Amino acid sequence: MNWIPGWVKSWIVGSLKKIAVGVVQKEGDSLQAKLKAAVVGEGDACRLCDKLDKVIDEAQRRTLVLAASSGPSWAFLKPLRAKIGEEITAHGDKLQKKLREEIKAKGPGAVDAVFDRAQEALIKNIEALSI
Numbered sequence: 001m002n003w004i005p006g007w008v009k010s011w012i013v014g015s016l017k018k019i020a021v022g023v024v025q026k027e028g029d030s031l032q033a034k035l036k037a038a039v040v041g042e043g044d045a046c047r048l049c050d051k052l053d054k055v056i057d058e059a060q061r062r063t064l065v066l067a068a069s070s071g072p073s074w075a076f077l078k079p080l081r082a083k084i085g086e087e088i089t090a091h092g093d094k095l096q097k098k099l100r101e102e103i104k105a106k107g108p109g110a111v112d113a114v115f116d117r118a119q120e121a122l123i124k125n126i127e128a129l130s131i
Contacts, residue, residue: 004076012072013080013131019071020084021123023063028119031059035099035115039108048108049100056099060092080131087129091122 004012038051067084071077095118102110 009076012074012077016071016077016080017084017126017129020067020126023066023070024088024119024122024126027059027063027066028115028122031055032112032115032119034059035111039111045104045107049096049103052099052103052111053096056092056096060088063088076131080129083129083131084126087122087125091118091125094118 034055035052038055039048064085067088068081095115098114098118099111102114
């Protein structure tokens, strides 16, 4: 890929990050709606957290597949794609842990605030990635 000028590579990298952020936002909106639906009618915090873990795991897998298959697929982007996947995986794990803590402390109403902060952090982390 040495034949591609640096500014073009930078533009392509930026484009891939924008695509990944778009996937994260779209899938995040869907996940947040599913989390809110799972909260309805569930009074037991432990059972609720288990339900939320399953929803998050499923969404995490879907987001990983969509992020990995969207946008340009040149070889020089593989390290960035790997980093994006690592961010999505770490984000899902942190989200599950934080939701458990906040739901046990504050109840099911904490879902939106925790999710919004987590999604914002994930987007910032993806935007800050480089190859």
